[in-house]
Structures are given as C-alpha cells and as structure tokens.
Amino acid sequence: MNDFLVFWLLFFAVGIGWFLGRRTINGSSLRSELPSQYYRGLNFLLDGRPDVAVDAFINALEVNSDTLETHIALGNLLRKRGEVDRAIRIHQNLLARPSLSQEHIHLAHLELARDYVSAGLLDRAERLLLDLVEEAPEQRLVARRHLLDVYQSERDWKQAINIAIDLIPKKSILKTTTNFKERGQSVVVVLAHYYCELALKKVASGEFSLSRELLNQAILHDKNCVRALIQLGETELMSGRPKEAIEALKQVKEYAPEFISETIIPLRDAFSQAGRRDTITNYLKECYQSHPNPTIALAIAEDLLLTEGSESARIFLSTELREHPSLNGLSKLIKLQQVDLTGKVRKNLDELLNLVDILIKQRTAYRCDHCGFSGQQLHWHCPGCKYWGTVKPLHSEEVEKIT
Ligand SMILES: [Zn+2]
Incomplete structure (x- = not known):
C-alpha cells in the first residue's frame, strides 16, 4: 500500500479520534468499546500494516448519519487505489445497517454499483443502477451516467x-442552449x-x-x-x-x-x-484551395500521374512540397524522379526512398485533441482518455513538431 494511502489513513484516524472524543463528551454508551478498536487501528498503522488498520478503523466507527460520509469517502478512496474488494465490503457493511435513512441507502447503493463497475461485475452494477433510476429520484441522473459506462463496456x-x-435535457428539444456535459x-x-x-x-x-x-x-x-x-x-x-x-x-x-x-x-x-472519374480531381483541387494539406496534394499528384503523366505530377508535387512539406509527398516525388533513371543514380535514390519509407512507418499520424494520445490509426473512441471523436488526423507540419 503506498504512502498516499498511509497519509490518508492517518488523516482518517485523526478524524475518527475527534469524533469518538466528541461522543465521549456527549456520554455515549459505546465509549468503552470503540476506543479500543480505534487504538488497535492506530497500532496497525504505526506497525506498517495499513491494510489491517483500515478494517480496525471501520469497526471503530459506528455507522450513522454523522459518519456515513466518512465511510463512503474511505470506500471511494480504496476503490480509486484499486482495492475494490475492500470498497465493496465497506459499502455492503453500510447497507447491512437498518438504521440508515432511505436517502443514505440509495447513496450506499450508488457507491456499491460504482465498485461493481470497477470490479468488472457489470451485471450486478446494472441491476443496482436500474433500481436507483426507478426508485431514487435524487440519484437518477448520476445513476444513468454510470449506466452509460456499463452499457458502453458491454x-x-x-x-x-x-x-x-x-440524459438529454428536455430543453434541447425546444432548441434552446444546453450546457449539459457528460x-x-x-x-x-x-x-x-x-x-x-x-x-x-x-x-x-x-x-x-x-x-x-x-x-x-x-x-x-x-x-x-x-x-x-x-x-x-x-x-x-x-x-x-x-x-x-x-x-x-x-x-x-x-x-x-x-x-x-x-x-x-x-x-x-x-x-x-x-x-465520374474526372470529377474527383476537380473536387480535390477545390478542397486543396480552401484547406491545403499534404495528403490532398498527394492525391492530386496521383490523379495528374494518371491523366497527364509523370512530368506534370512531378512539377505539381515539387512546387507544393515547398509550401506543405510531407514525408509521403517526398516519397512520391522520389518515385516520380526514378522513372527515367538507371544505374548508380537509380540505386542511390532507391536507398533514399527506403529511408523515407522507414520514417513514414514511424511517424505519428493521429492525435487526440483532449489527452494527446497519438498513434498511426484513427480511433473514434480515444484509447487514452475514452473521449469520443477527439482523435484527429495530423498534417505533416504537426507531425514534425511532435516526433
Ligand atoms: Zn484522448
């Protein structure tokens, strides 16, 4: 268990100590039992056994409306640190207490559902979340958000x-602005x-x-x-x-x-x-005029090669590469130059072409606008941040900056 959790547990222990002290002042009937659990927890923590300390602290702190949030917070912390089994135990322990209000039971259900999602127990999570949508108006929105995670994973x-x-706000049906974010x-x-x-x-x-x-x-x-x-x-x-x-x-x-x-x-x-074979060239030229980028230039060059021959394609490409340099464009230009060459010069150009092709294979072609994830394939669902539609093609100028 790492230092961060130990630090948090110390903080948690101080919080429990404060709460127990307050109970003692108020004359609680539990004051003779609870402090022993508390001190056991502290001992475990100081002995370098934070795993056992967690259980002792949980046992030390009675579940009621005053302490519910502390239990929930510890459960959430454990879930975030990957200790999902312990988080599930804490949240199930809350649900076993009949004294909790309906609202608090719903809150514990929600957290337990989140534990199940983290543990990959999607069927159980789905059942809990559907119950919450049905029965807990105050948790309906957040339960639906988690249901999206469940269905997306499945x-x-x-x-x-x-x-x-x-989840779409009703206002958007009336075409008014919505700031809803998921x-x-x-x-x-x-x-x-x-x-x-x-x-x-x-x-x-x-x-x-x-x-x-x-x-x-x-x-x-x-x-x-x-x-x-x-x-x-x-x-x-x-x-x-x-x-x-x-x-x-x-x-x-x-x-x-x-x-x-x-x-x-x-x-x-x-x-x-x-x-309409000829029309693609006109369309590409139109695109290139308004949004010049090397990939379109390359496509136009390929068309020129078919329709007007290699000299016309070579002149177009070498002119455009000065404005919008790209490795793919360079590779194509070398191939066009090779057409009329033989002997040693041809061999030298072959070697140069091989090097450029190696660079093309190594380059980054796509990058996520949100998290910076990059790769050679277009992912509609970013593998890095799990956002949708944020991975975009890079143009060569951008590629050079990040490789
Ligand atoms: Zn991303």
Missing part, C-alpha cells in the same frame, strides 16, 4: 442509446457515436438500410459528427448508391475539413462507381 449500444436519450463531453456527441457503433454492427450483417437510418439519427443529434458522415458514405457505397455516398462524403469538407484526407479513398470509389 458494447450494448441499443441500451446505451436509450440511456443517453434520457464526462466532459456533450451527451449528444456521445449519443451520435453510439448510433455509429450500432450502425457498424448493422453493416456487418448486411442491414444497410437500418445502418443508414441509425447514421442519419447520429447526424440529427450531432450535425458535426464527421464519423457518421464518413460511415454513411461508406454504407451508401457498399449498398450500390455512389451518388448518395458522394453527397455524404462531400459534407465532411463543410463540417470537419481536417478529415477530408479520410474521405479520399471512398470518394475515389464512389466517383468511379458513378462513372
């Missing part, structure tokens, strides 16, 4: 959607991602039309949900509706231009399926 997106909808994020942001998760399941089972409905619900709740737009484009593409796919994917430019790079591949397929 990946039960249907239930998570139902609870998140219950774990730092607006509940509508979280809800939109739950719809996206469920839509993914439907796509996997070939239910495209249901997936489309769910994604439209996501957009309805959060029009800035770029994930829903991208998934909608991909779903339309898979269900043989390229025009609708193009329509959805093009909206990314309006709502989240930093994600344009994520739409290039499905857009190419969609334009191709729709028989």
Whole structure:
C-alpha cells in the first residue's frame, strides 16, 4: 500500500479520534468499546500494516448519519487505489445497517454499483443502477451516467442509446442552449457515436438500410459528427448508391475539413462507381484551395500521374512540397524522379526512398485533441482518455513538431 494511502489513513484516524472524543463528551454508551478498536487501528498503522488498520478503523466507527460520509469517502478512496474488494465490503457493511435513512441507502447503493463497475461485475452494477433510476429520484441522473459506462463496456449500444436519450435535457428539444456535459463531453456527441457503433454492427450483417437510418439519427443529434458522415458514405457505397455516398462524403469538407484526407479513398470509389472519374480531381483541387494539406496534394499528384503523366505530377508535387512539406509527398516525388533513371543514380535514390519509407512507418499520424494520445490509426473512441471523436488526423507540419 503506498504512502498516499498511509497519509490518508492517518488523516482518517485523526478524524475518527475527534469524533469518538466528541461522543465521549456527549456520554455515549459505546465509549468503552470503540476506543479500543480505534487504538488497535492506530497500532496497525504505526506497525506498517495499513491494510489491517483500515478494517480496525471501520469497526471503530459506528455507522450513522454523522459518519456515513466518512465511510463512503474511505470506500471511494480504496476503490480509486484499486482495492475494490475492500470498497465493496465497506459499502455492503453500510447497507447491512437498518438504521440508515432511505436517502443514505440509495447513496450506499450508488457507491456499491460504482465498485461493481470497477470490479468488472457489470451485471450486478446494472441491476443496482436500474433500481436507483426507478426508485431514487435524487440519484437518477448520476445513476444513468454510470449506466452509460456499463452499457458502453458491454458494447450494448441499443441500451446505451436509450440511456443517453434520457440524459438529454428536455430543453434541447425546444432548441434552446444546453450546457449539459457528460464526462466532459456533450451527451449528444456521445449519443451520435453510439448510433455509429450500432450502425457498424448493422453493416456487418448486411442491414444497410437500418445502418443508414441509425447514421442519419447520429447526424440529427450531432450535425458535426464527421464519423457518421464518413460511415454513411461508406454504407451508401457498399449498398450500390455512389451518388448518395458522394453527397455524404462531400459534407465532411463543410463540417470537419481536417478529415477530408479520410474521405479520399471512398470518394475515389464512389466517383468511379458513378462513372465520374474526372470529377474527383476537380473536387480535390477545390478542397486543396480552401484547406491545403499534404495528403490532398498527394492525391492530386496521383490523379495528374494518371491523366497527364509523370512530368506534370512531378512539377505539381515539387512546387507544393515547398509550401506543405510531407514525408509521403517526398516519397512520391522520389518515385516520380526514378522513372527515367538507371544505374548508380537509380540505386542511390532507391536507398533514399527506403529511408523515407522507414520514417513514414514511424511517424505519428493521429492525435487526440483532449489527452494527446497519438498513434498511426484513427480511433473514434480515444484509447487514452475514452473521449469520443477527439482523435484527429495530423498534417505533416504537426507531425514534425511532435516526433
Ligand atoms: Zn484522448
């Protein structure tokens, strides 16, 4: 057990001593029994056995309305330190006392449910939290927040959607401003991602039309949900509706231009399926003009290579790389330079290309705006801070700063 807990236990011991002293002054009938438990706890603590001291202190302190918060605080501390079994014991001990008021029983239930969530006993946590939603109006909001954690951990997106909808303040239906925050994020942001998760399941089972409905619900709740737009484009593409796919994917430019790079591949397929191969180049140029970034420049160069040849692609890329340098762009430029070369010069360029490709593999491509988590894959649910939709693509200039 670490120093922090020992320090907290000392603080806790002083608090109990004060409380017992007050009881003694008030002439409590327990004064002959309780101090011995208290001193045993202190002895255990001073002997370097804080684990046993916790139990002695708990036994020393009677459960009543005056001490309930102290018991709850110690239970919470133990849960946060990873000692979930002890936290469960403390909170179950509270519930075994018939003298507690209904409100305090609800509070102990809530804490016990949080213990179960931490211990991974999600079924038990769910039962307790659903009871609280039903029976404890004062705990309803916070119980629903914890239920979201439970359903999210179980990946039960249907239930998570139902609870998140219950958590949306009624005012927002009237289109008034809401400051409601759920774990730092607006509940509508979280809800939109739950719809996206469920839509993914439907796509996997070939239910495209249901997936489309769910994604439209996501957009309805959060029009800035770029994930829903991208998934909608991909779903339309898979269900043989390229025009609708193009329509959805093009909206990314309006709502989240930093994600344009994520739409290039499905857009190419969609334009191709729709028989509009040339139009992708015009669209990419339009994007590049308003939101220049190296990934779009590279895509334009690839198109120029197909339509106008390598010289045209090389001139475009070398000009743009001066403004927006990128490793991918450099790699492509070297490949374009290689076309007409042979012998030693070609071999030297091969070696250079290998080095650049190694650097590309090592680079950070995505980063979370909230916690700074970075990696090479796009995660809609940040593995670091568990926020939804905060991981974003990095442009090369940003990559250079953090690698
Ligand atoms: Zn994060």
